[in-house]
Amino acid sequence: MPKIYKGNIIENKPIGGLFLLTVSIEEEISVxxxxFFLIRIDREDIVLRRAFSxxxxxxxxxxxxxxxxxxxxxxxSERRVGYTLNIFGPLGNGFSLCQGKSLLVGGGSGMAPLYYLGKRLREGIKFLLGAQTKDFWDDDLLLKYSNVGEIEVITEDGSLGKKGLVTEYIDTGYDRIYACGPVEMLKNIRVDIPTEISLETIIACGFGACRGCVVETKNGEYKRVCKDGPVFDLKEIF
Ligand SMILES: Cc1cc2nc3c(=O)[nH]c(=O)nc-3n(C[C@H](O)[C@H](O)[C@H](O)COP(=O)(O)OP(=O)(O)OC[C@H]3O[C@@H](n4cnc5c(N)ncnc54)[C@H](O)[C@@H]3O)c2cc1C
Ligand code: FES
Incomplete structure (x- = not known):
């Protein structure tokens, strides 16, 4: 059951072009x-909590x-160690944990949910990570992922790894693909392998009540990203 936790910041530091935030919630929970979790932004001019996988x-x-x-x-990003964040979760459905070989495709910050997924899948995984330039990652960030599985990086400008779009390098020798990234990237996954995608939209309530986060499926139904997702079958959406 999701609930509100006090998240005491243990670390909140830049890592490549991103930030790594770790909080202690003084209770072990299953996620x-x-x-994802919704983090309250303690500014008067920001009403909606922000979603993070x-x-x-x-x-x-x-x-x-x-x-x-x-x-x-x-x-x-400006909160320091010791600050207490108000955190609501865990929310949404999450990825299914399937047996076999899996390709985990992350575009930009879409790499975030794939790390813990890789840790839980444990075997037969490869990360395919894409960004515009090499500055998006640093050695620490790439090392984290390479400690979990094989990694291959793709940059649009060719400054690190292969050049081009990450979707150009998806190969078919896998039982399943898991992907997260910009919508254009997800639309470009054109392989006939079971594929789960994690979608991002603006989230309001986070638990399915307001319908502010709906996406239209291919057959014209409306699904709530926060409750029915954020993970969907690729073929259901695109
Ligand atoms: C289920 C879910 C999981 C997410 N997980 C992560 C994560 O692990 N790491 C991460 O970096 N981000 C994640 N996001 C995106 C994150 O919630 C947004 O980047 C954040 O809400 C932006 O807040 P802001 O106040 O800084 O930006 P705003 O001032 O609200 O907006 C700034 C810009 O960002 C765009 N934007 C705002 N919200 C989103 C969004 N949800 N998706 C895409 N663009 C947005 C706006 O259109 C605008 O152009 C996730 C979103 C969802 C729905
Ligand atoms: S954000 Fe309210 S239903 Fe999804």
Missing amino acids: NPGQ IFDVNGDRLSFLYRVVGRGTKWL
């Missing part, structure tokens, strides 16, 4: 890879990997 779980410690894109994430 599925792909589930679980990056890692260690005992009573929860970690998030986030990109600073606007006012809320900027505020978050």
Whole structure:
């Protein structure tokens, strides 16, 4: 059951082009890879909590990997160790944990939920990580992922790894694909392998009540990203 936790900040530091936030919630909880938490932004001009996928779980410690894109994430990046965040979760469905060989495809900050997924899948996994340039990652960030599975990096400008879009390098020798990233990236996954995608939209209530986060499926139904997702079958959406 989701609930509100006091998240005492243990670390909140830049890592490549992202930030790594770890909080202690003084209680061990069970979180599925792909589930997310809503963090309250304690600014008068920001009403909606901001959504972040679980990056890692260690005992009573929860970690998030986030990109600073606007006012809320900027505020978050300025919180120091010892600050107490108000955190609501875990929310959403999460990825299914399937046997066999899996390719975990992350575009930009979409790499965040794949780390804990990789840890939980444990065997037969490869990360395919894409970004615009090499500055998006640093050695620490790439090392974390390579400690969990094989990694291959793709940059649009060719400054690290292979050049191009991450979706150009998806090969078919896998039983399942898990992907998170910009919508355009997800739309470009055109392989006939079971594929689960994690979607991002603006989230309001986070638990299915307001319908503010709906997406239209291919057959014209409306699904709530916060409750029916954020993980969907690729073929259901695109
Ligand atoms: C289920 C879920 C999981 C997420 N997990 C992560 C994560 O692990 N790491 C991470 O870095 N981000 C994640 N996000 C995205 C994150 O919630 C947004 O980046 C954040 O809410 C932006 O807040 P802000 O106040 O800084 O930006 P705002 O000031 O609200 O907006 C700044 C810019 O970002 C865009 N934006 C705002 N919200 C989103 C969004 N949800 N998705 C895409 N663009 C957005 C706006 O259109 C605008 O251009 C997740 C979103 C969802 C729905
Ligand atoms: S945010 Fe309210 S239903 Fe999804």
